[in-house]
Amino acid sequence: MTSCSALKTVRIDGGFWGRLMEVNRRVTLPIEHMQCRQSGRIEAFKLDWRPGEPNPPHIFWDSDVAKWIEAAAYSLAAYPDAELEASLDAVVDLVAGAQQEDGYLNVHFTVVEPEKRWTNLRDLHELYCAGHLMEAAVACWEALGKRRLLEVMCRYADYIGTVFGPGEEQKHGYPGHEEIELALVKLHHATGEKRYLEMARYFVDARGTQPNYFEVEAVARGEQPKSYWARTYEYTQAHLPVREQSTVVGHSVRAMYLYCGMTDVAALTGDRALMDACHRLWRNVIDRRMHITGGLGPVQANEGFTTDFDLPNEGAYLETCAAVGLALWAWRLLQAELDGEYADTLERALFNGTISGVSQDGERFFYGNPLAVHPGFDGNGRYVSDDYHYRRSEWFGCACCPPNIARLIAQLPTFLYSTHEERLAVHLYAASQSELEVAGQKVRVVQETDYPWDGRVTITISPEREAELMLALRIPSWCRDATLSLNGERVDAAPITAMGYVRLRRVWKGGDRLVLELPMPVERIEAHPAVRQDGGRIALQRGPIVYCLEEVDNGARLNDLILAAEPEFAVEHGSEGILEGVPLIRGRASRRDPAAWRKGLYRPLVPRSRQSCSFTAIPYYLWANRQPGEMVVWINHES
């Protein structure tokens, strides 16, 4: 789980992450606060909505506000801002004031449909909202030392604990949209109260057991369980007990949050069978169901997964929240086991499919993050009108994604390091200054780097006093020729590298200086042969950054552009606007001349009709920030 202490001890100013975090706190957080207010989400906690009035508080509004609180708290931990803090305190006051006498706290089910409290866990997001408010409460406490919301949410959690559980008098339910599992583990972590971990374990274990609670609940509502609109309990990962699951199915955000909770519970309770299920699910998603951007869930129909190797480009759904969820899950697995594959996936999501969800000016958001778009068609590949362009939006009726990407960006410093006994692991590279607690003493760690644009990382390690520590430096799997030097001496890393980390056990003293070189040639990436959407295509990647072609740089008809079999790439830095200082990939390719076509759509192939052309690829996460037009990630190439 997130260790909020890192927000105060790891400082990222400037550089790639620094810029994103600055836009996040200066632009995105105030905008989201304004949107939550204007849409009524915040005022709703006053509980003054009355039947018959317009704009009834929606079942998931609480969660949007909760994620904003969480994001604001993370940001304030390192970057004090009196105005933002005042907003935060005011919102927390409103939320706290909405708690009922019995501890219950949910706007919709207090003022709109009180008779439906706990009647439809499958669809109505009640426990999901509770979970997000718990995360917000823990963030306020751990990041800012503000205890009010924590107390409110402990009261709510305790009430929930009376309602749900294995006892005869309790409902044997669990959420249709997972979230409370991981949140209860955070609550346990923040309070030390074992009972919250027990509740998390209960919710994890109850899921998918027979009789299926969602059926029991539907019958109690007088409904036919078979008339379930989603048709399958795979939608909520409730088709099987979680320990028996091996395939990631259904709604992708729900899936990721569940797996986070499973991993937390498994790690904290030493539950091997549960961790085995996590590992099986991980293998399935990583080996068969993840887009190259870390995007998950290709179709809108279930906002989720389909089948192995089905990774469409145009029309792919790939909700921002799902990539956020993948990052959070990867981080949890990485805490349980120092395996570079988890950090590679965390990095893949962080540099590509998550941050594509917010515009560079911080003002607009993507819900879906397709890997190709064509004018006239929406993000799901459906024709809208000839002059339509899929662009980021200012807000959504279902606004889960904007505050989710905001809270992810605000907590980026927490992902750089982790410590375990005398081991200090460096997972991600970013210009930063940190003071970490390792084996009982403070260790100052300074990273100097222009990562991810440049692969040279200088790390200075300064423990308060000389000490034997094990430093584990991640070697990203995308890098094939990493070199390392310590105080100017080359280190033979191979013998001391395991699971993607160079492990340097030695006595460290103030000012020890490591230089890690991670060469970043432009790589042509191919997808598994079973991915039918990427046959005959490659994606360009440099370091952890996946690239794309946009029409604004390359003209239209991007799918007619074919890379040569042995291309030469030039990496040139952009000079203006959002591309300033950004490495662009340039090279030559070929395409046909549409002007050379007579009438008609089809003709016998004219093999030498292709003309040489140049192309410019930009990082995928930067797409849709300039003139709209076509975009593709997977590019045809000569084989």
Added chain:
Amino acid sequence: MTSCSALKTVRIDGGFWGRLMEVNRRVTLPIEHMQCRQSGRIEAFKLDWRPGEPNPPHIFWDSDVAKWIEAAAYSLAAYPDAELEASLDAVVDLVAGAQQEDGYLNVHFTVVEPEKRWTNLRDLHELYCAGHLMEAAVACWEALGKRRLLEVMCRYADYIGTVFGPGEEQKHGYPGHEEIELALVKLHHATGEKRYLEMARYFVDARGTQPNYFEVEAVARGEQPKSYWARTYEYTQAHLPVREQSTVVGHSVRAMYLYCGMTDVAALTGDRALMDACHRLWRNVIDRRMHITGGLGPVQANEGFTTDFDLPNEGAYLETCAAVGLALWAWRLLQAELDGEYADTLERALFNGTISGVSQDGERFFYGNPLAVHPGFDGNGRYVSDDYHYRRSEWFGCACCPPNIARLIAQLPTFLYSTHEERLAVHLYAASQSELEVAGQKVRVVQETDYPWDGRVTITISPEREAELMLALRIPSWCRDATLSLNGERVDAAPITAMGYVRLRRVWKGGDRLVLELPMPVERIEAHPAVRQDGGRIALQRGPIVYCLEEVDNGARLNDLILAAEPEFAVEHGSEGILEGVPLIRGRASRRDPAAWRKGLYRPLVPRSRQSCSFTAIPYYLWANRQPGEMVVWINHES
């Protein structure tokens, strides 16, 4: 329009069309009769359904029965079959018996919702059903000399003529689903009654004028026109007066039927502006919106068109009826103007995207005809379940396609020839014996050929007496090296070829023998550079036949198969089952070995990791007749 006389004078036995026609009459027509009976469609004409009973007659049931009548009549014209004729007569009796005193004839609006008669032309298919029954009536009359249904439908048409028209007392409506326009022209043709042509012209001209009738009608029903479920009158081609239309839009079958009617009216009335609109619409569909199979309408959402150059493969809708409609429209334009482009398109549809709609055993039908499928996904590209395969169905709730393909196949002989004064045009090649009326005398025309499997066509022309006639022989645009000989002497065709036809004006005498050689090398076809779905891909075509790859012949992962830049193709004839005697295209390609992949979905390109492999392509129209699996038409290739 179809000249039913050809059904008696052009005899196709054996060969490609002969086999299809035989299966059509021996299997498909009886099956469809059975399906229409079992589903209640035929019995419904007894008008004994009563409110509250199950299975109420649906608004479009009449049209399904009508198309079956039409198909049966065409078939019986050349191939007497006492049982089929008895079925036909019985059905016609029932239909005739359903006519109301005022001439009205529609089962649904007689027994289910009589209060809604003529209240919703936009959605309720009333005039569409009338049109199909008119076509059926003309078929019974022209093909079989049976007059009963013709009289019934003239009475109905006359009644319709009192309800709709430009008069002050009349409704200024027109159908939401076009069909009656072309049917009224047929009725005019069969009866000589000018008023039916006038009605057709009225319906064509009224469409899309202001105030929009569908809005007027919606207001009269108490509805908000803006709440129209289809959102745009483009759906019914009623967004503009037809003379102002230039882009094929909306529901593709409706569009084709409208254009048929427009072309009929324009040709018969010499309406240049209307014919100009037909030509503009033709250019748009042929140059920008037609799949290589002659399939039309890529998306299910509107069962129709999207935008220029949007020609998806997997998930493409391409309703069988739309390709049928394209064939019928191309035929009409060809009658108006002897231009090989119309015959090329007719042929494209006839050999590919229409007949793919029925299985080789004649028992199962496709509604949609995608150009690629993947196990687990339906014809519209939506994930169903891992063990799902998109296959033809025995019948549909909305069963327009099965009788449509049946009536098309039954009328194939009508498409071979047309005559105009002393000109005899040969449009399509098929083993056949015909006795045609040209310039006042009978001309016997015998074609000997194994077309489309072989490009050698021997045509013997035997007029009753020597006569100067102009024979126009189509040279298909797919053929680049046609040669022609007459009575053993090579004919220099170039100087006498215009608009895709060799025009031989001479005095013909009994037994004059033409040999046309149409070489059929395997062609790699490329799509226009703006077709993003086909970038880097080619389709294989031989003669008029478009080929595809199926998993049963080539294994899975067809999208990873890449044709070499300079491939060698072998044409080998299949030896068993549906492939017996069918030319198959074989050659070599390359693909990757999935077994050589470590875990994970992505890796840096290994350029020489591709293994040589063989492939076998079969005609597209034959797909989905054997074991299910992947199918692709557009194949990746080295450029």
